[in-house]
Amino acid sequence: MKLDLLHTLNAERAARRAVVIVTDTEAGSQRLVKAADIAADPLAEVLDKRVRMAKSGMEETAQGRVFLTVHVPSPQLVITGAVHISQTLAPLGQMLNYAVTIIDPRTAFATPERFPGINVIAEWPDVALPPLHVDRYTAFVALTHDPKVDDPALLHALSRDCFYIGALGSRKTHGRRLERLKAQGVPDTALARIHAPIGLDIGAVSPAEIAVAIMAEITLRLRMKQDKAEAA
Amino acid sequence: MLGRDEDILKAAEDWSKEGRGVALATVVETWGSAPRPVGSNLVIDNEGNFLGSVSGGCVEGAVVTEAIDVIDSGKPKVLEFGVADETAWKVGLSCGGTIRVYVEKVS
Numbered sequence: 001m002k003l004d005l006l007h008t009l010n011a012e013r014a015a016r017r018a019v020v021i022v023t024d025t026e027a028g029s030q031r032l033v034k035a036a037d038i039a040a041d042p043l044a045e046v047l048d049k050r051v052r053m054a055k056s057g058m059e060e061t062a063q064g065r066v067f068l069t070v071h072v073p074s075p076q077l078v079i080t081g082a083v084h085i086s087q088t089l090a091p092l093g094q095m096l097n098y099a100v101t102i103i104d105p106r107t108a109f110a111t112p113e114r115f116p117g118i119n120v121i122a123e124w125p126d127v128a129l130p131p132l133h134v135d136r137y138t139a140f141v142a143l144t145h146d147p148k149v150d151d152p153a154l155l156h157a158l159s160r161d162c163f164y165i166g167a168l169g170s171r172k173t174h175g176r177r178l179e180r181l182k183a184q185g186v187p188d189t190a191l192a193r194i195h196a197p198i199g200l201d202i203g204a205v206s207p208a209e210i211a212v213a214i215m216a217e218i219t220l221r222l223r224m225k226q227d228k229a230e231a232a
Numbered sequence: 233m234l235g236r237d238e239d240i241l242k243a244a245e246d247w248s249k250e251g252r253g254v255a256l257a258t259v260v261e262t263w264g265s266a267p268r269p270v271g272s273n274l275v276i277d278n279e280g281n282f283l284g285s286v287s288g289g290c291v292e293g294a295v296v297t298e299a300i301d302v303i304d305s306g307k308p309k310v311l312e313f314g315v316a317d318e319t320a321w322k323v324g325l326s327c328g329g330t331i332r333v334y335v336e337k338v339s
Contacts, residue, residue, distance in 0.1 A: 001244075001256055001336050001337075001338050001339075002338075002339065003245070003248050003249070003338055003339060006241065006244060006245050006248070006256075006338055007245055009241060010241055010242050010245050013241070023334065023336075025260060025308070025310055025334045026310075028307070028308040028336065030336075055270075055271075056269075056270045056271030057261075057270050057271075058260060058261055067258070067260045067334060069258060069271055070271065
């Protein structure tokens, strides 16, 4: 590996961007493909799939047999609301290798006792969110049911490139939320990114089942091709 | 935190910038039960110092020896290790799987 290629690889990783190294192990030739360049690459389809699956491996291509080393940032899950659903969603996220953070300014809710082993921040979103670096590999979930907490958090998430944004609430509640956010100047295309009612429709009843539905929807968004994810 | 791949790769870059001869070994294929997944890295310098893992310790010694050759020659190599493979390599995987490891120089 050329040192400058290794340097670029490490810089992309530090910036939490996906990158793939394409190596012809017989010829010893090698190139680096940044996430932003995948769509225009001759191996676009293969690279896109590998990055979504975060899976390195050998691949037969029109250019011959190549090894693809896939580097994908570890995902994070940011939740507003130290609520009942979060008590299942947070450990579930951890089991699925997400770095999980819960934000809730209500100190009675945001206690370490209720969320053992979870990073709980008892602050308002405007204080808690900026240091978390909400990015392409972040799933954001609004669960407080309180516009004072959820709305500013959603505004922050919508200003970022996170792969999933979901908000708890019935269609009626969400309708009112959309009106409030629209009044704050959020365009319709951005509002359409919010998944609400939140989670896959699996008939979830209990808070734990809702957490499973949310995590399933997040996984779908992380792993599936965009058009297939839309159809689900 | 040197158990994580990104830190291993950062170490490879740092070692190389310090002027050390450095090789990078990557698991490129596995068959059967293999202790480390495809994409796992081992970084080796020309004095035999290494970080990371390609097998959980079974074949690292052999990979390090080969890596020093790769650093000298500059030519990448593909090494294969399997439990029944006694001809090419003196070491094998106790778990019964086979792995293929790509070793390349950082230059």
